[in-house]
Amino acid sequence: MSLFLLFISAFLVNNIVLMRFLGLCPFFGVSSKIETAIGMGMSVIFVMTLSTIITWFLYRYILIPFDLIYLRTVVFILVIASLVQFLELFFKKQIPGLYSALGIFLPLITTNCAILGVAFLNIDSDFGLISSIVFAISSALGFLLALVLIAGIRERLENAPIPDALKGLPISFITAALMALAFLGFSGFMGLSL
Amino acid sequence: MKQTFLDGIIKNNMVLVLAIGLCPALAVTTSAYNGIGMGMAVIFVLVFSNLLISLLRNIIPKNLRIPIFIVIISTFVTIVDYTMQAYVPPLSRQLGVFVPLIVVNCGILGRAEGYSYKHPPHYSVMDGLGIGLGFTIILFLMGTIREILGQGVWLSIPGVFPGFQVFGEAFTNSSVILMILPPGGFLAIALLMGLFNHIRMHK
Numbered sequence: 001m002s003l004f005l006l007f008i009s010a011f012l013v014n015n016i017v018l019m020r021f022l023g024l025c026p027f028f029g030v031s032s033k034i035e036t037a038i039g040m041g042m043s044v045i046f047v048m049t050l051s052t053i054i055t056w057f058l059y060r061y062i063l064i065p066f067d068l069i070y071l072r073t074v075v076f077i078l079v080i081a082s083l084v085q086f087l088e089l090f091f092k093k094q095i096p097g098l099y100s101a102l103g104i105f106l107p108l109i110t111t112n113c114a115i116l117g118v119a120f121l122n123i124d125s126d127f128g129l130i131s132s133i134v135f136a137i138s139s140a141l142g143f144l145l146a147l148v149l150i151a152g153i154r155e156r157l158e159n160a161p162i163p164d165a166l167k168g169l170p171i172s173f174i175t176a177a178l179m180a181l182a183f184l185g186f187s188g189f190m191g192l193s194l
Numbered sequence: 195m196k197q198t199f200l201d202g203i204i205k206n207n208m209v210l211v212l213a214i215g216l217c218p219a220l221a222v223t224t225s226a227y228n229g230i231g232m233g234m235a236v237i238f239v240l241v242f243s244n245l246l247i248s249l250l251r252n253i254i255p256k257n258l259r260i261p262i263f264i265v266i267i268s269t270f271v272t273i274v275d276y277t278m279q280a281y282v283p284p285l286s287r288q289l290g291v292f293v294p295l296i297v298v299n300c301g302i303l304g305r306a307e308g309y310s311y312k313h314p315p316h317y318s319v320m321d322g323l324g325i326g327l328g329f330t331i332i333l334f335l336m337g338t339i340r341e342i343l344g345q346g347v348w349l350s351i352p353g354v355f356p357g358f359q360v361f362g363e364a365f366t367n368s369s370v371i372l373m374i375l376p377p378g379g380f381l382a383i384a385l386l387m388g389l390f391n392h393i394r395m396h397k
Contacts, residue, residue, distance in 0.1 A: 019376050021221035025300065028213065070276065073294045074268040081264060113217050113298040120291045165392035166384070169213055173384030180377040 003134050005190060010138035013192040016114055017146040018180040023114030027147060028172055030105070037151035041144030043105040045137065047087065048115050051080050052136035055119040056129055076119050081110045114143060150175060195320050202324020209332040209383070210390045214301040218292045219333055220379035224344070227351050229337030231285045232292065233330025235278065239270045239296055241322035244310040248318035251311050263306040268297045284352050301325065332386070339382045344374030 016022050023044070030040045055076050063069055088106045091099035109115060118139050122132040153175050162171050186192075208215045215236070223229045243266050247254070254262050275293045278286040286293065296302065305325055310318035341357075342348050346366035350357025359366065372378050 021217050024216040073272050073297055077264055077268055077297050111298050111300045113295045116298050117291055117295055165388045170384045170388040173380045177377045177380035180380055
């Protein structure tokens with residue numbers, strides 16, 4: 001698959017949140033304001049790309065040669081957790097501007113299943129390094145897109161009359177259902193299927 | 195101890211009350227059988243990680259606890275993943291990447307940190323069973339709603355059992371396919387959560 005098709009597939013057709021159901025906790029947790037949604041999305045782009053590069057090299061050059069594939073779950077989660085910790089310390093010391101913008105979202109990212117999910121999907125689809133990086137960046141962009149869209153809708157929902165039982169999360173789920181329905185329209189786009 | 199178990203099912207229900215573990219709850223529940231399979235995997239991981247952490251709670255140093263919890267949990271997740279690949283390969287293929295992703299289900303880490311690190315083993319096992327069963331029930335309900343509306347059958351097991359016909363042939367041939375597609379997952383959980391809130395408000 002060409003890289004451009006891979007980008008469209010991961011960004012729209014198989015959108016990581018709405019079609020693959022990865023990263024739902026931050027999708028509903030930090031989507032009540034557009035600014036926080038953008039901050040979270042940016043952090044995810046950054047961490048997802050870095051963690052994909054690291055896990056790809058680890059898997060190819062350490063886990064496969066030493067026949068340790070069964071350790072991949074343990075190794076990947078530890079790598080991601082330490083990467084996030086390291087980035088937090090690094091930003092705090094070296095780039096305080098970026099830290100104040102993304103800092104509060106970084107600890108939340110360790111338990112974002114999209115990061116680990118993309119690392120596994122890269123391996124299961126047998127991607128090379130360049131394809132893995134493109135897949136990670138476009139998945140993260142898709143996450144940012146979905147997050148900003150739902151944040152915009154939820155800001156407007158605050159003043160809407162909603163039945164008591166559906167206030168809060170349930171109405172957000174219904175919103176997400178309608179968004180997923182819209183994204184379903186992309187399937188078949190440029191010959192890409194779900 | 196009985197109270198611990200019941201609290202886990204209803205008061206601390208992972209999906210409906212705490213809104214945790216949403217990714218597997220939505221992604222794998224295209225059929226009731228998949229929902230049960232995922233639920234069983236989570237019960238196994240929860241019970242054994244709770245037991246081990248509770249047994250080791252006096253040895254695990256406080257400032258190193260989170261990485262240790264993660265290693266313990268991912269060990270049990272690896273066991274489940276490989277066991278399922280060996281004995282139920284079709285189910286394992288259907289659940290796909292969501293079995294190894296049990297590691298990042300914040301509910302399990304949350305129970306380790308919030309419950310089993312502070313309570314004796316038998317209570318922790320009960321808590322794991324209760325929380326896991328509460329999760330499984332929701333997954334089973336979601337799977338039931340989506341499978342019946344989306345395919346017209348109930349409890350089908352690929353290659354083993356075609357499932358009970360619920361609405362007859364005519365419905366099966368023109369079912370609401372939307373329900374087994376991703377939007378159906380969001381819709382099913384929204385309505386389930388709304389119903390749960392409604393019952394709670396009018397009790």
